[in-house]
Amino acid sequence: MDKWGVVIVAAGRGSRMGTEESKQYLLLDGKPILVHTLEVFQRMDLIGEIALVVGSADVERCLEWAGCYGLTKVAAVLAGGAERQQSVLCGLRTLSCEWVMVHDGVRPLVTEQAVSACADAARATGAAVLAVPVKDTIKQVDASDIIVATPDRSALRAIQTPQAFRRSLLLSAHEKAEQEGFLGTDDAMVVERTGTPVVVAEGEYTNIKITTPEDLPYAEFLLAQRRTSDTGGERNDSDRTRL
Numbered sequence: 001m002d003k004w005g006v007v008i009v010a011a012g013r014g015s016r017m018g019t020e021e022s023k024q025y026l027l028l029d030g031k032p033i034l035v036h037t038l039e040v041f042q043r044m045d046l047i048g049e050i051a052l053v054v055g056s057a058d059v060e061r062c063l064e065w066a067g068c069y070g071l072t073k074v075a076a077v078l079a080g081g082a083e084r085q086q087s088v089l090c091g092l093r094t095l096s097c098e099w100v101m102v103h104d105g106v107r108p109l110v111t112e113q114a115v116s117a118c119a120d121a122a123r124a125t126g127a128a129v130l131a132v133p134v135k136d137t138i139k140q141v142d143a144s145d146i147i148v149a150t151p152d153r154s155a156l157r158a159i160q161t162p163q164a165f166r167r168s169l170l171l172s173a174h175e176k177a178e179q180e181g182f183l184g185t186d187d188a189m190v191v192e193r194t195g196t197p198v199v200v201a202e203g204e205y206t207n208i209k210i211t212t213p214e215d216l217p218y219a220e221f222l223l224a225q226r227r228t229s230d231t232g233g234e235r236n237d238s239d240r241t242r243l
C-alpha cells in the first residue's frame, strides 16, 4: 500500500486563545498539544512522512522535540507563512507522496480510525475532508445582525481536518489560489474553486480544533475519558457523529 504524506500546520499565533505562548505549545496531559497531534500520525502505518510547518522562531525547538519524542516520520520542520494557506503550501512543496493530507496541529484528538476513513474516501474519489452534521440551527445575518437566511440544516456540515487529496491536485489548486490572490479557510475551498468535487467523510465531534480557552478543559476531559475506556486513541462510541 502507498504511504501518505501529511502536512501538519502549526504556524498560527493562536490569537483567540489569548495566551502568551502559542496554543499549539500549551500542555495537554503534560505534553504539548502539537506533540499529541504528531503522535497520532507517527503511530499509523499508512503515514510515510510528515512536513511540520511552524513559526520561524519555533523551528529549532520542534526539531528537538521530533528527536525527544521519537517522531521519526517528521521529514522536515519548516517556517510557515502569515496565513494558514501559505503554511500549507510551504509544507506541500516538500512532500513527494502521490497522496497527501493536511491536518491542523491544534486538533490533537483526531483518531487513527478517522484519519483512515478520510484517506479511504479520498482514494475512492480524489479529494475528501472529515465533517460532522451541525447540531445547531445556523442563521445568516446582515451587517446589522438581522437574520437574512436560515439554511436547511440537513445539508450543513462542520468541516474538520484531516483533508486528503492527490498531491498533484492539491498543489496545483494551491498554486492557482496563490497566483490569483484567493484566500480560503480550508484546503477544500481551494480545490472546490477549480471545479473538482470534494466529498465529506464521517468525522468525529471529539475532533475539536483547540481555538478558545474553554476548549482546553474539554480536551483534557476527552483525553481522560479515552484513558478510562482504554481505546488507545481509537474511535469509541462517544466519538461517533450519529445524532
Ligand SMILES: Nc1ccn([C@@H]2O[C@H](COP(=O)(O)OP(=O)(O)OP(=O)(O)O)[C@@H](O)[C@H]2O)c(=O)n1
Pocket (backbone or CB within 6 Å): 009, 010, 011, 012, 013, 014, 015, 016, 017, 024, 053, 080, 081, 082, 083, 084, 085, 087, 088, 104, 105, 106, 107, 209, 210, 211
Ligand atoms: N499562518 C498560519 C495560521 C494558522 N496556521 C495553523 O492552522 C491551524 C488552524 O488555525 P487556527 O485554529 O485558526 O489557528 P491560529 O491561526 O493560530 O488561531 P487564531 O486565528 O486564533 O490566531 C492551526 O494549527 C494553526 O497553527 C498556520 O500554520 N499558519
Ligand SMILES: C[C@](O)(CO)[C@H](O)COP(=O)(O)O
Pocket (backbone or CB within 6 Å): 084, 104, 159, 160, 161, 185, 186, 187, 209
Ligand atoms: C481547516 C479548518 O480546521 C476547518 O474547520 C479551519 O477552517 C481552520 O481554522 P481557521 O480558524 O479557519 O484558521
